[in-house]
Amino acid sequence: KGSWKPRETIAGNSEPRSSTPTRETAAMEMTPQALKEIVKKHGGYNSALELNDKLYAHFMGFEKLENLEPYTGLKCLYxxxxxxxxxxxxxxxxxxxxxxxxxxxxxxxxxxSELKKLYTLNVAHNFITAIEGLKGLDNLNTLIANHNNITETKALMGLVECPRLAVIDLADNKLEHEDCLDILEQMPNLKVLYLKGNPFVRKMRNYRKRIITRFPKLTYLDDRPVFPKDRLLAEAWARGGKEAEKAERQRQKDEEQEAAKKQAKEFYEKFLKRNNLGPDGKEKSTLSEEGEKKEAEKETTSAQAIDEKVQMSEKPRITTDNIHTLIREQKEIDDSHDDVDEDLSSIPKLEEVARHHSVPKTLLPVSSSTVEELTHATATLDLEDVE
Known part of the structure; x- marks a missing residue:
């Protein structure tokens, strides 16, 4: 890559190319026109270049970054x-x-240094020998620098300038010594780490367990996630070697089996209830179902009776039965004094009877002048209408 140069001659012809720029050679320069063609190809804004937030300038053979001044709104540059x-x-x-x-x-x-909002930087597959130039990038979260020429531990010191880094990919470099982990341990937010392909990884015994125990926040190492149970096993190994790891593995296995049994039991209970089956798996008897139904009806009736009593105690109601009761009671009172005629036309007005029995006037259903008229009116009505 570093030695690539444009060809000066055409295959099969010893004469040099013409110095006149062709479409092929012109495309290797990042000219304003070449950039506009790229924008047009990907459906961007040619009339207002500052509105473009993405620029796909990959696979073009450009040798130099230039003429990007109008693209001030870029958020992603490929x-x-x-x-x-x-x-x-x-x-x-x-x-x-x-x-x-x-x-x-x-x-x-x-x-x-001026790109204060930079979040992701990918410089993989280049010829970089050191991680540097990251100072001031306070928002940088992801650095991908695999397949480079990083060999020495001190070449990683630039990482410390960017403590917010959570994802670091240094795979397939040329790091020889595991003391590079001392620098990586200074990254407080490190969660994803790629180190495979470096020479020290092949030399390091129990590589994965040791890395997991040294980086407590790590959730992904190389091509595999770090699950909670993996961390528990690694920590057990760090405390007591293989025996402690074996005991922790057995504990996890027993715990998983207990959880599976509990889940199966809960499912079986729900299945029995849904299909109306008893604990023995047989269908419940009809008598027991009828008994449960009667008990439920009894409870409902009792609750309704209590509600009616509460309503009556809170506010008395005038009904057809109550009216006839009042009439009979008043008639008995009048007969005892021998001052009342048998004809209903001589019965006092409903208001007087109600007053005698301390029935509020506001609760009277109609404003008839006599009990006889009220009786005649209610004779044609249902009990619910009068209530």
Missing amino acids: LERNAIAKIENISHLKELVSFYIQENCLEKIEGL
Whole structure:
């Protein structure tokens, strides 16, 4: 990649190419027109370049970053598989969040200090020898730098300048010594770590267990997640070796079996209840069902009776039966004094009878002048209508 140069001659012809730029050679320069063609191809805004938030300039053969000044609104810049040797001329991209410049010809990480919103940086498959140039990138969360030329532990010191990093990919570099883990331990938010393919990994016994115990927040190591049970096993191994790990594994197994039994029992109980089966799995008898039904009806009737008593105690109601009772009682009173005629026309007015029995006047259903009229009126009505 680093030695790539445009061909000066055409295959089968010893004469050099014409110096006149062709469409093929012009596309290798990041000209304003080439960038506009890219924008147009991907459905962007050519009339207002600052409105574009993505620029797909990958697989174009560009050798230099330039002419990006109008693209101030970029949030994602894709420059994968070009021939770019230096990160430059992008300090004005203040809104940039994701920068993908993998598989180029970079030898150094630089020119990023002004990109305060940068969250993801991919510089994989380059010729980088050290992690540097990250100071001031307070929002940087993900650094992908696999397949580079990082060999020494001190080349990782630049990571400390960016403590917010949670994802670090250093796989397939040339790190020889495991003391590089001392630097990585200084990353307080590290959750995802890739180290496979480095020489020290092949030399390090019990690599995975040791890494898990040294990084308490780690949730993913190389190509596998770190589950809670994996962490418990690794911590047990760190405390007491293989015997402690074996005991922890057996404890987890017993715990899982107990949880499975409990779940099966709960499912079986729900199944019996849903299908009206007894504890022995047989269908419940009809008599027991009828008994349960009668008990439920009895409870409902009792509750209704209590509600009626409460309602009567709170507020007396005038009904057809109550009216006839009042009439009979008044008639007996009048007969005892021998002052009342047998004809109903001589019965006092309903208001007087109600007053005698302390029935509030507001509870009278109608305003008839005599009990006889009220009786005649209620004779044609149902009990519910009068109530």
